[in-house]
Amino acid sequence: MSYKILNTRAPRVDAVDKVTGKAQYTDDLSRPGTLRCAILHSPIAHGRILNIDTSRAEKLPGVKAVVTGKDAGDIRYGVSPARYDETILCTDKVRYVGDEVAAVAAVDLDTALEAVSLIAVDYDELPPVLDGSKAMDEEQPQIHEKYKRNICAEVHWKFGEVDSVEKLADHVRTDTLTSKMQDAAFLEPQSILAEFDNTGRLTMYSSTQAPHYIQRTLAMALKIPVEKVRVIKPAVGGGFGPKASCSTAELVTSLLAMKTGRPVKMTFDREQVFLHSRARHQFWHTMTTGVKKDGTLLFLKHRCVLDGGAYASFGIATVYYAGSMLGGPYRLKHMNYDGYRVVTNKPACGAQRGHGAVIARACFETQLDMIAEEIGMDPVELRLKNVMEAGETTCNELYMSSLGMRECIEAVRDKSKWTQSWRKKDEIKKILGSLPSSPSPPSTGGGDKKARGIGVACGFFVSGAGYPIYRSQTYHATVVTRVSETGGFAIVESGAADIGQGSDTVLAMITAEVLGIPLSDVKVISGDSDLSVDLGAYSSRTTLMAGHACKEAAEDCREQILGAVANRLGVDRDDLYIEDALVKSRKGRLDFSPIREQFTLEHRGFTDIPDEEALTFREAARIAFMEKGSIVGTGKYKPPKLGGSFKGATVGTSPAFGCSAQIAEVEVDLETGEVTVLRVTGAHDCGFAINRTQVEGQMQGSISMGMGEALMEEVIYDSCGNIVNSNLAEYKIPTALDMPSLHSIIVETHEPHGPFGAKEVGEGAIMPTIPAILNAIRQATGVKITELPASPERIVMELEKLKQP
């Protein structure tokens, strides 16, 4: 199948607006009479609220409203209904430094901030739980009444017969990997503008990933009818997960707007982005894997503890994902998983790119390399030996309708220096023997003893969660497409959220392809809960789900238009098709003079009368409008019933799965411990690339985030639960100087459940990055990293350990 628009490198539809500064993000918007909101955050990690005195704040000139938990009410909300554990503002307790205690609306931000400083709160301070690995211990204080031993969720899965096959393994290894809480570090801090109109309807502009979920949460928590809430997502400066959950800012600005009758705006400062968090959990993984002599995977026993911070947020899904996403992409019939998601007195964690699965993948893929080393097998060969193929189902009942895992591995092997650079065990041992005797101080600017290594890893991820977050039979995506009455233009209306990943462009390209018109003749209006139902930008769902709905809506328009043309000309609809914005017949030349005549009459006074030798799309669409009224096409998508029947079987299900392989080449300074990533070769199976540039963009962005997590990213807390690096200087993300040159290979396996064969790329592509880098570090130095990030300090310590006899 050849396409005119799909599979090209068409520029993003919003690129010109973004490159000229015209694109409007939430903080760029202003409404007359807007008040500014400021939030009072808890200064302590854990305590009871004894009293809140807002009287001085209320008296400050310019203050229009002050709200506390009393005004906001004791309504619990959250992400998973079974774990609603948040209130709009704290009512009884504060549970982390930053927890939201009160909020102010004032004429400007300075006044609002001053008012916040005048609010006096008496706390009965409680001992905090700050170490997630100990949160379950009996003697630890309990943070929430309903989470005994601070366990917010636990999972116990047994697939296959681990116990009986264990003794059949020729080689068994146990490894651990610990990570740190991460921040998504999107460039645009969350921003909200809430306004009620004179009918009592709330319009909220929010830098959200999921207008639909925000709409629901606002209606539920504020007790207003859901029809009276409209959530609009302007341009969003990145989300990566955390912006999928409702924030206190969304709730309190609404509450304050309701109270004052004026628009209320709030934009987080960078510290508040860290405090609100909802980013990557901290994980402690322990995995025991058994293989046969020939490398055949036999079983995996996996235990994981996740530190989720103060509230559940998306964490229930996280603890399931941490287990379910190891079911593939290798044949693994026997897998046990015990997962515990605990709460601590730190900012709440949630979903972040590769939700729940990234550190699990890193632990497993680094363990695979250790196994390969020990049984004397090339890690690429070990992986190729075990990869699943399309048509297979994992032990936890995930069906791989397409899977180009093998193609991805072969592609990165062939396009990198794998064959020349990979070292066998005895060669790694030689490096150990040649390590410098003692490290020189880093102030020398690094020594000249450097070692290079190469590492491979794989991974896969869902292409859209199989089920909504709340229980419902809802469509996951609907789209309404309208062709203008003058015929020249198609307008796509969708609730889908373009947060920078480019979904508007994907929807425009699909529409243009189906209608056979240029991309410039399609306008996408999106991210508005009034336009359609779309669950939002998370779980890499938009291209597949909104893409399906968009395709169907455009096809609906096309059928109506071609039907009208066939009717008017007395020809068979099936003979007609649209190409290059012209309606053509498979049966030779079409006599369309009646339509041309009518269009010319209709179009009197305009200068752009068609003179093409064939019937134009404009004329055809105009004729269809004359016959039927507005040409409106609708499309919808809902996945079929997916997954098994065991508890938690829904998490991890998806209509399709994307997969990725990467090979990283690193250089390690053996004296300073600094790791430089020299090159990453990545291959991703996205089914079919709707837009090749955007697919590469997702692959490259994933590698950058994974590299940051592998080498430098870590939210650091002091002993009182304060974040000590809540800024982008001390919380380090990769700069242009840190990033290597990236080589991206697109693999296309034509997913049967995807629109035009397309499936995800935004998250599967982050899976291999951390383990590929860690495996390369092992190859370079003999160091096996068990705690992330692999900072220079940690590498030096590990090198020192290796030198001990």
Added chain:
Amino acid sequence: MKRVVKLRVNGLEYEVALEPRRTLAETLRYDLGLTGTKIGCRIGDCGACTVLLDGVPSFSCLVLAVEAEGREILTIEGVADGGRLHPVQQSFVEVGAIQCGFCTPGMVLTALALLKDNPDPTDAQIRRAISGNLCRCTGYQKIIEAIKDAARRMREKQGVL
């Protein structure tokens, strides 16, 4: 106590009354309505608010508006020539250097200044030049490709002239 300052932005003269502690970034965005300049951190870590002050990339969140008086300020709104994109902008669009777009205005301005000094930069020189502008979406790969592409376009154009 507000002070009246005269700012020259994108070739136009503006007279603004503002508190002396107001930053240039805030003034551009909230007083002049030039919201193309983005604020990502307010403390000079992210580079999203980069503007050119007398041709030099500067974090406008670290510059007081009163300090910018008498200087030539270029923001993203002043880069295109009417409806015609600057070659750097054109390359960003075509190469795919833009995702969320929040770092884009600052990146473009930094690239503009680089290419003025160095019409044929190496990858390493580009990386160094944009190292103060964080991007979380692209891994910088396509931004670097776009800047190289723009450099080529600009050299070709100069060759013609």
